[in-house]
Amino acid sequence: MLFSDELHGRIAQLPNVSSIKIPGVPEDPAQAKARIDALRTLVPDTVTIGVSGDWMAVRGLNAGCDAWYSVIGGTFPLTALVLTRAAQAGHAGSALGLSDALDPLWALFRRHGSLRVMSAAASHLGLTGEPNLPRPLRGLDETARQDVVAALDALGLTA
Numbered sequence: 001m002l003f004s005d006e007l008h009g010r011i012a013q014l015p016n017v018s019s020i021k022i023p024g025v026p027e028d029p030a031q032a033k034a035r036i037d038a039l040r041t042l043v044p045d046t047v048t049i050g051v052s053g054d055w056m057a058v059r060g061l062n063a064g065c066d067a068w069y070s071v072i073g074g075t076f077p078l079t080a081l082v083l084t085r086a087a088q089a090g091h092a093g094s095a096l097g098l099s100d101a102l103d104p105l106w107a108l109f110r111r112h113g114s115l116r117v118m119s120a121a122a123s124h125l126g127l128t129g130e131p132n133l134p135r136p137l138r139g140l141d142e143t144a145r146q147d148v149v150a151a152l153d154a155l156g157l158t159a
Contacts, residue, residue, distance in 0.1 A: 002023060003022075005038060005039050005042055006042065008020050008022065008039060008042065008043065009039070009042025009043055012042070012043040012044055012047040013044065017047060018046065018047060018048065019047060019048040019049070019050050019066075019067060020043065020047060020048075020049055020050065021050045021051075021052050021069050022039070022049060022050070022051055022052070022060070022065075023051075023052055023053055023056075024051060024052070024053040024055075024056025024057075024059065024060060025051065025056065025059050025060045025063050025065075026059075027059060029059070029062065029063065029092070032059050032060065032062070032063035033063045033064060035063065036049060036060070036063045036064040036065060037064065040064070048066035048067050049064075049065050049066055049067070050065060050066060050067035050068065050069045051065040051067070051068055051069065052068075052069045054068075054070055054071050054072055054106065054109060054114060055099070055102075055103075055106030055109060055110065057070065057083065057099070058083055058086075058087050058095045058096055058098070058099040059096070061083075061084060061087035061088065061095065062087050062092040062095060062096070068080070068083075068084055071109070071114040071115070071118055072105070072114075072118070074118075075118055075121055075122055075125070075127065075159065076157055076159075079102070079157065082098060083095055083098050083099055086098055101155070102155060104150075104151040104154055104155060105117070105151050105152075105155060105157070107151075108144075108147060108148060108151055111144075112140055112144055115133070115137070116133070116137075116138075116139060116140050116144075117140070117148055119132050119133050119139055119140075120139060120140045120144070120145045120148040120149075121148055121152055121157075123139075124145070124148065124149050124152065125152075125158065125159040126159070127159055
């Protein structure tokens with residue numbers, strides 16, 4: 001269920017709320033900016049707007065989101081930082097190019113869910129043992145795990 005802008009605005013008015021998290025924005029930059037601008041009229045200046053959905057994060061940051069609630073940031077912090085800094089510096093095209101280069105990973109996120117993909121990545125990189133997801137969650141099957149390893153290798157992503 002997606003929250004309406006009005007509900008985001010009402011939540012942002014609650015005491016102790018300092019940020020709201022929205023799903024990705026439209027792909028069209030003008031539509032994305034219009035979406036964030038409209039939301040800003042409902043959200044106090046003291047509340048940041050953060051975007052989720054790693055494959056859509058740069059579009060949100062380019063459109064004016066203040067934060068990215070990243071999945072990859074915990075495992076690949078430098079990759080997330082480079083993307084974020086490019087967008088924050090106003091280098092929209094560069095930021096999009098950096099994000100688009102990660103499409104093999106984003107495709108796996110869309111297919112299997114980011115949590116399960118990053119679980120497999122963390123295990124492959126030796127950051128955690130197996131199983132590493134709490135029950136009742138299940139990790140990826142062996143074929144999907146090999147797809148994760150192939151994507152990490154192709155992208156040069158290491159811990």
